[in-house]
Amino acid sequence: MAAPTANTSAACQALNTLQAQILQHRDNLTALRTIQAPGFVNSPEFRGTTDILYSCVVTLVACIYTALHLNVPAKSSLGYTLAYKGKWVFIGLIAPELVLYLAILQFAEACSLVKELNKLLKTDASFERKKPKPGDVEVGIEREDPERAQGNRASSDGYGGAQDSTPGLNDSIQSVNSDSIMAATDGATTSAVTRAIAVDGSATQNENIRKSELAAGMDDDLTNNGNTISTTRFYTQHWRAAQLTRSGGLPVGSQIRFLCRYGQHRGSSS
Amino acid sequence: MGSIEVPVHDIELTKPGATRGTQFSGRQRLTSKGVLQLAKDGYFLKIPRSKIDDKCKADVIQKVLVLTQVIWMAMQCIVRKVYGLPLTLLEVHCMVHVAFTVVLFILWIDVRQSSAGLACLTCALQKPKDVQDPELLDITILTILLH
Numbered sequence: 001m002a003a004p005t006a007n008t009s010a011a012c013q014a015l016n017t018l019q020a021q022i023l024q025h026r027d028n029l030t031a032l033r034t035i036q037a038p039g040f041v042n043s044p045e046f047r048g049t050t051d052i053l054y055s056c057v058v059t060l061v062a063c064i065y066t067a068l069h070l071n072v073p074a075k076s077s078l079g080y081t082l083a084y085k086g087k088w089v090f091i092g093l094i095a096p097e098l099v100l101y102l103a104i105l106q107f108a109e110a111c112s113l114v115k116e117l118n119k120l121l122k123t124d125a126s127f128e129r130k131k132p133k134p135g136d137v138e139v140g141i142e143r144e145d146p147e148r149a150q151g152n153r154a155s156s157d158g159y160g161g162a163q164d165s166t167p168g169l170n171d172s173i174q175s176v177n178s179d180s181i182m183a184a185t186d187g188a189t190t191s192a193v194t195r196a197i198a199v200d201g202s203a204t205q206n207e208n209i210r211k212s213e214l215a216a217g218m219d220d221d222l223t224n225n226g227n228t229i230s231t232t233r234f235y236t237q238h239w240r241a242a243q244l245t246r247s248g249g250l251p252v253g254s255q256i257r258f259l260c261r262y263g264q265h266r267g268s269s270s
Numbered sequence: 271m272g273s274i275e276v277p278v279h280d281i282e283l284t285k286p287g288a289t290r291g292t293q294f295s296g297r298q299r300l301t302s303k304g305v306l307q308l309a310k311d312g313y314f315l316k317i318p319r320s321k322i323d324d325k326c327k328a329d330v331i332q333k334v335l336v337l338t339q340v341i342w343m344a345m346q347c348i349v350r351k352v353y354g355l356p357l358t359l360l361e362v363h364c365m366v367h368v369a370f371t372v373v374l375f376i377l378w379i380d381v382r383q384s385s386a387g388l389a390c391l392t393c394a395l396q397k398p399k400d401v402q403d404p405e406l407l408d409i410t411i412l413t414i415l416l417h
Contacts, residue, residue, distance in 0.1 A: 056360045059343040062336045063364075063371040069378045096370040103377040113302040120309050 014038060064092040068099065337375065344368045 018037060025031035068088055092099045347361050 052358055052360065055343055055346075056358075056364045059340055059364045060367055062339050063367040066332065066336045067371045067374045067378075096367055100370050100373060100377075103374050107377040109302050113306060116306050117309055120306075 015041060060093070064089050064096075068092060069103075333375065333379075337372075340368050340371055 018035070018041070021035055022032065025035070065085070068085065070085060070088055088099070343364060347357060347365055350357055
């Protein structure tokens with residue numbers, strides 16, 4: 001093997017003689033130690049199976065493992081993280097177009113978000129909060145008794161199941177209502193629950209987030225419209241937000257929860 | 271995506287064993303719609319770019335290294351093809367992945383990868399100007415998880 005090729009350059013000649021020498025003393029370690037090599041020796045002109053395998057595997061790992069930008073895993077333990085990533089590496093190995101599709105989706109989502117946020121910043125709409133006019137929103141407050149709260153919880157659980165299986169903008173209204181009911185029932189088990197009746201007549205229920213306020217006995221005052229400036233403003237603000245999104249008047253927390261849940265239907269995998 | 275977490279433990283039922291980001295864990299992740307809705311409500315999330323960059327400095331180096339290896343491999347294959355030398359099936363398969371990866375890198379160029387577990391930073395929400403109610407300040411602290 002290692003027959004001299006047609007290449008007759010001096011370096012090649014030297015390399016070939018070197019190779020011949022090494023092959024000749026293949027099993028003679030003392031001889032191998034004394035062979036002098038030039039300063040720079042080219043790689044062999046041919047490649048073996050391991051070379052191909054090595055370069056391909058390294059490239060594949062680089063492509064799939066490091067190119068994946070997964071979501072932050074649900075658990076931070078090392079085993080879970082590795083399994084989570086391993087699953088996606090496998091998917092990327094079998095069907096790279098799937099990962100590419102997800103990446104395109106996320107990129108489009110991020111682009112549209114940036115565009116929308118910039119539009120908001122430009123119009124400065126987020127800081128143009130007008131003071132609520134009297135009669136904009138009527139706020140009626142009543143106390144929820146625990147039995148009714150339990151009933152509501154059962155019905156809202158049914159809603160929740162339906163919402164999970166059917167994502168979509170039309171269903172979002174349904175899910176918001178069920179969400180608000182859930183928020184209300186959750187609150188009923190811990191402290192008081194307030195109910196706001198919005199302008200359109202549909203009853204939306206709101207949990208008052210601040211418990212210390214209730215502890216201070218302010219929930220009695222909440223029934224009085226004259227003393228509910230902050231609460232009215234609270235509702236008005238969210239009523240206005242609801243008008244923007246047609247999603248119903250909700251406290252910020254419930255909106256966040258709704259939006260979190262809404263997003264779980266898609267794009268949550270990667 | 272899924273990088274902004276909001277603590278909802280005060281308005282949501284929690285269970286001790288729930289995995290992070292699920293319904294009963296007390297923390298939920300905002301979608302882009304959620305961020306947009308918050309901005310429309312007046313809670314504009316302002317996260318300085320420097321804070322994100324602080325968390326993952328090695329990211330650029332890693333990407334450059336990976337791209338170097340990938341492009342080197344692609345160049346070898348292209349040159350072999352041009353000279354009419356045979357290509358193995360495995361190399362052809364690799365080339366397909368390389369093509370996908372280059373597009374992926376372009377799409378995910380701004381997405382950060384957390385190398386050492388989860389990197390957290392907190393940021394305060396921008397409050398609407400005319401709202402002075404203390405009850406609205408309950409969610410002013412957000413935990414932001416970086417990729």
